[in-house]
Amino acid sequence: MTIRDDHALASDLAVEAGRRLLDIRASEGFGEPPALRNAGDRGAHLYLMEALARLRPSDCVLSEESSREDREDPRRQRAERVWIVDPLDGTREFSEEGRADWAVHVALWERGRLTAGAVALPAQGRTLTTGEPPKLPAYQKGRFRIAVSRTRPPEFVQKLAYLVGADLVPIGSAGAKISAVLTGDVEAYVHAGGQYEWDSAAPVAVAQAAGAHASRIDGSELTYNQPDPSLPDILVSLPELAATLLAGIRDLHR
Ligand SMILES: Nc1ncnc2c1ncn2[C@@H]1O[C@H](COP(=O)(O)O)[C@@H](OP(=O)(O)O)[C@H]1O
Numbered sequence: 001m002t003i004r005d006d007h008a009l010a011s012d013l014a015v016e017a018g019r020r021l022l023d024i025r026a027s028e029g030f031g032e033p034p035a036l037r038n039a040g041d042r043g044a045h046l047y048l049m050e051a052l053a054r055l056r057p058s059d060c061v062l063s064e065e066s067s068r069e070d071r072e073d074p075r076r077q078r079a080e081r082v083w084i085v086d087p088l089d090g091t092r093e094f095s096e097e098g099r100a101d102w103a104v105h106v107a108l109w110e111r112g113r114l115t116a117g118a119v120a121l122p123a124q125g126r127t128l129t130t131g132e133p134p135k136l137p138a139y140q141k142g143r144f145r146i147a148v149s150r151t152r153p154p155e156f157v158q159k160l161a162y163l164v165g166a167d168l169v170p171i172g173s174a175g176a177k178i179s180a181v182l183t184g185d186v187e188a189y190v191h192a193g194g195q196y197e198w199d200s201a202a203p204v205a206v207a208q209a210a211g212a213h214a215s216r217i218d219g220s221e222l223t224y225n226q227p228d229p230s231l232p233d234i235l236v237s238l239p240e241l242a243a244t245l246l247a248g249i250r251d252l253h254r
């Protein structure tokens, strides 16, 4: 089994889960958003769990939709290979007709680092993968754009935007926001106040493979497969903007 197989598997699984999510959206309709959200979360989770159990039976899986007991399984801490998946990131946006800012995240963590990953954006018709990392847009000096949560933007982010000369762009889903950095729709993504490993593992794997900056907002490393999957803040940006953003965040937290 080659490393390349893991890149391709992450991509295939994210794409197929995304295809199923589009079907669920089409069959359920948008009349009852909570039911649609639930059907999407469950459908994508069950598909990914079944596929990983069949195709990578020796590996562990950490999924947003796993039971608490499964998430706290001590075998995960001893494992050398753990798939970290968010079957439906941007669940809220998935249930809103016309929105395309939701994603499927499939990442592989091996012995301390993320080694493969894919983010499917089914309603945008694209998938970003570590197998073929996107080519980062060229950095242009001047005003830039920072993606933030539509519903839970960090409270300091407005001041940060003012300080560094940026405009805020609300987008749903951590995966869609990090993808927006990689495809040139924005230049950075800043989040704080709460998030989990599955919200960022796959998009961070792709961002790192593409050469983007990805860290905690204090500049420290993002670490995955921890006993507690809470990973509450993140900065992803074009590499040229990282120092400015980290300095701005530091100044605001002094
Ligand atoms: N303060 C917070 N606490 C916990 N999770 C948060 C959070 N802010 C954002 N998230 C999670 O991060 C993902 C992206 O959120 P947002 O679109 O607001 O940026 C969502 O994942 P899910 O959609 O998988 O639940 C959301 O639940």
Ligand SMILES: [Mg+2]
Residues within 6 Å of the ligand: 064, 086, 088, 089, 090, 198, 199
């Ligand atoms: Mg999520």
